[in-house]
Amino acid sequence: MRISAPGTYNSKRFVEQGPTSAECGEKREERGLLISNSEFESPGFTLIEMVVIIVILSMVAIIVLPLLPSTDSANLRNSARRLSTVIRYLGDQSVTTKSPYRMKIDLTDNLLVVKKIVNGEETAPDDPFFSRKFLADGVSIEDIETPRLGKTGEGIINVDFGVAGLGEFIAIHLQGAKGGHFTLTAFPYGGKVKVQEGYQEITP
Numbered sequence: 747m748r749i750s751a752p753g754t755y756n757s758k759r760f761v762e763q764g765p766t767s768a769e770c771g772e773k774r775e776e777r778g779l780l781i782s783n784s785e786f787e788s789p790g791f792t793l794i795e796m797v798v799i800i801v802i803l804s805m806v807a808i809i810v811l812p813l814l815p816s817t818d819s820a821n822l823r824n825s826a827r828r829l830s831t832v833i834r835y836l837g838d839q840s841v842t843t844k845s846p847y848r849m850k851i852d853l854t855d856n857l858l859v860v861k862k863i864v865n866g867e868e869t870a871p872d873d874p875f876f877s878r879k880f881l882a883d884g885v886s887i888e889d890i891e892t893p894r895l896g897k898t899g900e901g902i903i904n905v906d907f908g909v910a911g912l913g914e915f916i917a918i919h920l921q922g923a924k925g926g927h928f929t930l931t932a933f934p935y936g937g938k939v940k941v942q943e944g945y946q947e948i949t950p
Contacts, residue, residue, distance in 0.1 A: 821882035822922035823943075828880050829858075829918065830930055830939040835875065836860065837911040837937045847871070849905040851918075853898070856886045884923035891917040891948075911935050917948050 860876040861868040889899035929946035
């Protein structure tokens with residue numbers, strides 16, 4: 747038996763064997779795998795949470811959707827405003843140019859045409875504004891009322907504009923595709939045109 751000298755020791759006996767580099771690498775990979783897995787293991791929505799979200803979205807849709815203007819009501823409103831502009835413009839043109847005009851309204855075919863009266867004959871006006879489409883698709887003229895003709899819903903109505911403007915009071919009822927209404931009332935000589943929502947019974 748070999749005895750070491752006093753004050754010395756056998757390094758082979760006291761050196762602890764640490765982990766090898768390969769073992770360290772494996773442990774690091776395991777720790778990284780555990781961390782990455784924990785990052786992706788987030789809890790999802792439960793069935794009750796999904797039902798609550800669907801109910802909330804449905805309530806929002808019920809409240810918000812009726813407040814949004816539909817295409818039909820927008821077309822009806824725009825057609826009423828456009829027609830009122832045509833009536834005002836016809837009155838101004840007839841007064842400033844000292845030339846009579848006629849707005850021909852075909853209630854049967856839902857057509858509206860503007861003519862210029864020259865030597866008693868109907869001619870196409872030079873102004874390109876009158877060649878536009880005045881009524882949107884789905885909007886129709888339900889009836890027209892004048893003191894001379896009363897209320898009528900068929901045939902062709904001539905609305906005359908003399909050198910002093912519109913010759914007589916007229917009320918026009920527009921109807922949308924879904925049954926909505928707008929009422930236009932035009933007053934003679936002053937050029938006043940009023941647009942109201944709904945079917946309004948108006949007497950001159």
